[in-house]
Amino acid sequence: MHTIIKHVTVLILLCCGLQLYAQDTIKNPEKDKAIHSLESLKESIRAEERDALRIEVKTVNERVLHKEISYKEAEHLKEAAAIKRALNIENRIRITENRMEYFERNKTDTISFEDSKNMFSVTIGAGEKGLKIKGKSKPIKYDIRTGNQFLFAIGLNNAIIEGQDFSDSPYKVGGSGFVELGWLWNTRLFKHTNFARIKYGLSLQWNKYEIKDNNYFEDNDKVTTLEDFSYNLKKAKFRTTSLVIPVHFEFGPSQKIEKKDRIRYINNDTFKIGLGGFAGANIGTIQKLKYEENGDAIKHKTKRDFNTNTFIYGLSGYIGYDDFSVYIKYNLSETFKNQEVKQNNISLGLRLDLD
Template identity: 30%
Template sequence: MKNQLKINTRMKSFFTLLLCLTIAPAMAFNGDTKDPKQDTVIIELNNNSKIVIVTKSRADLATLENYDINQMIKDLNAQLSDSVEYMEISEGKAYVNEDDEIEMKDWKINEDEVRIKLGGVEVDVDPDEMDDWDEDDWSERKKVTYEAERADRTTHHFNIDLGMNNWLEDGNFPDANNAPYSVKPFGSWYVGLNSVNRTWVGGPLFLEWGMGISWYNWKLEDADYIIQEGADRVEFNATPPEISGQKSKLTASYINATVVPMFDFSRGRQKITSIESGGLKIKKYSRKGFRFGVGGYAGYRIGSHTKFKFKEDGGKEKDKERDNFFLENFRYGLRAQVGWKGVELFATYDLNEVFSSGRGPLNGDGENAALNAITFGITL
């Protein structure tokens, strides 16, 4: 909805308030109405003041019951001064009554402000105004709540995946057989930093695609095993009795490309809560409704290392080694996402093995263990 308020104060004795609330699309407001008289209501307040309401149809007038006209006038009067000859607010402000809170949409950032956006939270700071800000100002904060429709065909955002890693051997977790390469889920963290585009295809169908960097961390269940690169394969070797293992893990980082078709039954609608106090503005974006999707990804390894923390002769030691450990350079697999309102969960499964073919660790039968990475967690 586009709203435009104009005030002309060229003559001190004359005050005309022109309030144009356009319910129609922008083209209709710019002169595409067939008969302006049919779409215009003029309210004479006194000899010098009037309100003009322009709508697309008579039925649209009913929606004005949801707007706080008094608050519009108060805000405009607060901004006027004797030196003002002409003022136009055309960034799209809307005032909607909702639990005694005033909704203000589409506030615009100034050139000297700093904007930080992470996941569903956006923070804007005006350094000039923050110089005089104190905690008492927070008690006078203005809270804003409203819903926003999907506006653009493609939108961009940045998110963080936080999860836990493990690997599967023939569909089972290795700890079922007490294998030396069994992974301890808590502490085997997965972190992904993603730049994501969201393109509306049609109806509830969206396409999420982008690039990112991720880190696998596989922390061994038994820290008395050390991960080493052998002559032909990666090895998980027991430490000597005089060494007490504290932590043993393998870390690998990848650069990835991801494409996930998503069915979003709220069709991109978002609930936006904004809090403003002085030079500080905080916006929180929460998606509406249920959504899910399944897609694919591919990645290339850009680094890997092992870390082994242990005690020897009463002292703490740490050994860190960088090598490839027969890790497969390419990875590819499936990614599933499911969300409900502000909660977004994900799971990934590598279709190819973590280690190069025939280069993985030996299992209890002395055969190569084919391990596939699996991850699940939450997206911020």
């Protein structure tokens, strides 16, 4: 009996030992991989700080060229930047090594670490394995000359027709309108002042006419004319959709904010005026008619080019305060081709430029 118990005990201990050995052989390669990843991270820390130092030195040199600081001040700033970056490397690597030693000593299966530049997590053993790094920060740029804005404009739309007064327009003033949506870039033209800038981008324009006097547009052998509709029209709307590149030269004061490591120009709460134009293509034309026929309400949509000009261009401008402006645009290109009477689109409304 004692012999059996001894054999069973030895067998159990042997099985436990084999299991522990197997676990260790599985986990050690993962630990080696994690430690190798952390060593790679230390090298990336050195590279980050060296890149940041190069940017700081370049910024200081630019300030010397622009005579914002003296050569002596520049040398002092570059020396201070070099010391700061060297200490950053030393501190961040020391923190990384301390974390590695802590997790090795406590034999934890998960290594996690966070500093001001990176956050990463290493998982060893069961479950998800690997190294995750996110949240890498970039050095602050000393001067940003180009920003971006969202454009929204809405207002009245009509046409200037050759030989007709505006009061004789075939389009309703209240029912005819336009909408414009776009994305713009705003670039300062001069290094040391933001009084003049160029604004450019891409936008969609929708120009709509609501036709009066029971008329509608008809394509008659490549000539678009207004014709009387055979039923009583409740509504007759004609709309073009255009994709354009707007370009404006904008003028106005701005506030300059100077800090030790950056300068910024702010246009909030200031007057502005923009002069320029646009060019692009007509990408869609539609006519919508609403009427009754034998007591039935009918809606009829026609999508075709209606002999509209594909290439469009014009002049535009705005004047305003802060984000809001009064906006006007005029199409130098005629609305329709092959017309005996010229017709050019004109719009007036409100414009919103959001940073």
